[in-house]
Amino acid sequence: MAGLRHAAALALGALGVGALWRLALAQPEEACPSGSCAADDPALLQKQARASTRQAIHAGLDAPLGQAAAQPGPAPPVPDGWEPCPGLLYGTPNTSFAKAPSEEEFVAALAELDLTAVMDDMTQLMTDSQSCWPGDWGSYVGLFTRLTWHAAGTFRNTDGSGGDGGGRQRFDPEASWEDNTNLDKARGLLWPLKEKYGDGLSWADLIALAGTQTQWASGMPFKEFCFGRLDDEDGAKSLPLGPGEMQEEMAPCTGPVNGMCQMQPNETALAPTTVGLIYVNPGGPMGVPDPAKSVDEIRVVFGKMGHDDKATVALIGGGHAFGKCHGACSKFEYEEPAGLPPNMAFAEGTYPYVGKCPNLDGGVTGMGNATWTSGFEGPWTSTPTRWSNEYFTYLLDYEWEPWLGPGGAIQWRMKENPDDPRMRLTTDIALIKDPEYLKYVELFASNLTALNEAYDFSWTSLTSNGGGWSTKKICVPYGPPPAPGATTPTSMLNTDPR
Numbered sequence: 001m002a003g004l005r006h007a008a009a010l011a012l013g014a015l016g017v018g019a020l021w022r023l024a025l026a027q028p029e030e031a032c033p034s035g036s037c038a039a040d041d042p043a044l045l046q047k048q049a050r051a052s053t054r055q056a057i058h059a060g061l062d063a064p065l066g067q068a069a070a071q072p073g074p075a076p077p078v079p080d081g082w083e084p085c086p087g088l089l090y091g092t093p094n095t096s097f098a099k100a101p102s103e104e105e106f107v108a109a110l111a112e113l114d115l116t117a118v119m120d121d122m123t124q125l126m127t128d129s130q131s132c133w134p135g136d137w138g139s140y141v142g143l144f145t146r147l148t149w150h151a152a153g154t155f156r157n158t159d160g161s162g163g164d165g166g167g168r169q170r171f172d173p174e175a176s177w178e179d180n181t182n183l184d185k186a187r188g189l190l191w192p193l194k195e196k197y198g199d200g201l202s203w204a205d206l207i208a209l210a211g212t213q214t215q216w217a218s219g220m221p222f223k224e225f226c227f228g229r230l231d232d233e234d235g236a237k238s239l240p241l242g243p244g245e246m247q248e249e250m251a252p253c254t255g256p257v258n259g260m261c262q263m264q265p266n267e268t269a270l271a272p273t274t275v276g277l278i279y280v281n282p283g284g285p286m287g288v289p290d291p292a293k294s295v296d297e298i299r300v301v302f303g304k305m306g307h308d309d310k311a312t313v314a315l316i317g318g319g320h321a322f323g324k325c326h327g328a329c330s331k332f333e334y335e336e337p338a339g340l341p342p343n344m345a346f347a348e349g350t351y352p353y354v355g356k357c358p359n360l361d362g363g364v365t366g367m368g369n370a371t372w373t374s375g376f377e378g379p380w381t382s383t384p385t386r387w388s389n390e391y392f393t394y395l396l397d398y399e400w401e402p403w404l405g406p407g408g409a410i411q412w413r414m415k416e417n418p419d420d421p422r423m424r425l426t427t428d429i430a431l432i433k434d435p436e437y438l439k440y441v442e443l444f445a446s447n448l449t450a451l452n453e454a455y456d457f458s459w460t461s462l463t464s465n466g467g468g469w470s471t472k473k474i475c476v477p478y479g480p481p482p483a484p485g486a487t488t489p490t491s492m493l494n495t496d497p498r
């Protein structure tokens with residue numbers, strides 16, 4: 001076993017990193033940075049036109065919020081059998097404004113809220129897979145955990161902006177960030193709870209609870225969950241996070257291109273390497289699958305988010321105990337396979353992220369096992385609906401090699417078991433390329449209790465950081481999580497692409 005440890009470095013050399021870099025960069029934007037070589041490629045021109053529409057819409061965000069972004073139109077065309085969840089437009093309003101209770105109203109309603117009933121309903125919802133957006137392996141633990149993480153991970157300690165408080169992921173700019181692809185589905189699935197419990201259950205608390213409660217119900221022993229986050233009525237407080245003029249002024253990208261924004265990390269309040277991502281490029285710096293270079297990005301970005309090395313390793317590997325990446329069809333074959341972000345979709349009178357990947361088994365296009373979100377594909381562990389430290393043990397015990405996955409992105413697989421669906425991102429491999437990170441990977445691989453404690457600590461700080469708390473904060477202690485098999489399948493079902 002020891003011989004296999006630290007062996008992933010060899011895989012890169014053996015497969016020819018040069019070829020992989022070229023694949024990583026074989027995307028029109030990067031290949032033609034000036035746009036000059038695009039003149040006679042209609043597909044490329046169309047893509048560039050879309051990109052500038054996207055920018056224009058983003059720029060428009062600096063105009064007063066609270067005005068309708070779209071005119072009501074006829075029901076938009078969607079693929080056969082595709083039907084949005086009933087709560088979709090509540091979780092992602094098609095106007096840039098939604099009424100919220102005042103702090104007094106909220107605090108009074110929260111005092112009346114049956115907190116344990118809300119928490120139990122969330123556990124039920126986790127495995128109540130809906131045909132409008134089926135849960136992978138019958139559970140929403142992965143999707144909801146990513147939702148919570150992306151809402152909370154906007155926090156930056158440079159100027160204190162961001163964080164889950166305010167529940168602003170429902171609105172632009174955050175709703176349309178590339179990193180938040182398909183999280184409109186998660187927020188839509190939460191709507192029935194918001195509708196049932198009303199003013200006492202804020203969207204911000206609901207979003208924080210979604211990932212916390214489902215991970216607890218899937219085996220992670222959290223100590224408590226605290227309610228009391230207020231909702232904003234629009235996305236104004238996220239304007240400093242970008243993209244837009246306010247961000248360019250308050251927290252500019254200090255690199256030559258978006259994607260290299262942390263070149264002078266101390267000269268900007270901006271936290272991610274890429275405006276529109278929560279953190280770093282999962283494929284490595286500028287998409288180049290070099291895990292050692294990814295280390296520096298992760299350290300700066302998670303540092304600005306308020307996490308030290310131990311918390312960073314616990315969060316990345318603990319979070320990836322659950323769920324999977326989605327990249328069922330190749331982005332080289334299907335133009336914008338995820339569909340359009342909310343700002344563009346609403347401007348065109350359609351729904352956000354109507355996916356395009358065909359379902360070859362008679363299922364619905366663009367959802368379930370035909371979902372495209374990030375373009376990477378596969379789970380990290382053999383039990384993606386159950387808490388474990390397998391992420392860490394497999395990182396150490398197997399040699400991982402990069403390859404071009406089915407979604408058209410470079411990801412890592414086990415060299416000895418290339419057909420095993422378990423995968424790693426370049427940023428995951430980075431955790432064994434730095435001596436400090438490696439120390440914690442080894443700790444968490446050998447001691448589950450140490451992982452439990454570190455994950456509880458770092459997840460709690462992740463979901464509490466930032467403003468947006470009311471004067472009332474009520475914490476509910478958790479008992480031990482339900483036993484394996486009580487609520488979810490315990491082993492991986494082979495129901496996804498590859």
Ligand code: HEM
Binds near residue numbers: 315
């Ligand atoms: C370096 C930092 C990280 C990177 C680059 C990263 C990247 C990604 C990517 C590319 C996906 C696939 C999305 C999709 O295609 O559906 C994903 C999924 C996921 N991430 Fe991360 N992640 C990071 C950190 C975290 C953290 C800190 C957590 C939570 C504590 C987390 C939790 C998850 C979960 C639960 C999923 C599965 C989503 C699902 O099943 O639908 N990630 N991540």
Ligand SMILES: *[C@@H]1O[C@H](CO)[C@@H](O)[C@H](O)[C@H]1NC(C)=O
Binds near residue numbers: 071072349
């Ligand atoms: C916007 O959402 C409302 C429901 O909140 C819906 O009635 C209306 O048709 C939507 N408009 C568009 C353009 O989708």
Ligand SMILES: *[C@@H]1O[C@H](CO)[C@@H](O)[C@H](O)[C@H]1NC(C)=O
Binds near residue numbers: 265266
């Ligand atoms: C940025 O600041 C951190 C501490 O806040 C320091 O460790 C680091 O060396 C600084 N980096 C640069 C490039 O000045």
Ligand SMILES: *[C@@H]1O[C@H](CO)[C@@H](O)[C@H](O)[C@H]1NC(C)=O
Binds near residue numbers: 447449450453
């Ligand atoms: C595992 O970690 C826990 C929590 O930090 C610690 O109390 C325990 O001693 C560790 N166990 C071993 C065998 O090192």
Ligand SMILES: *[C@@H]1O[C@H](CO)[C@@H](O)[C@H](O)[C@H]1NC(C)=O
Binds near residue numbers: 362
């Ligand atoms: C994909 O999902 C459809 C239902 O949406 C199902 O009929 C099919 O068997 C699934 N395919 C795989 C490979 O799991």
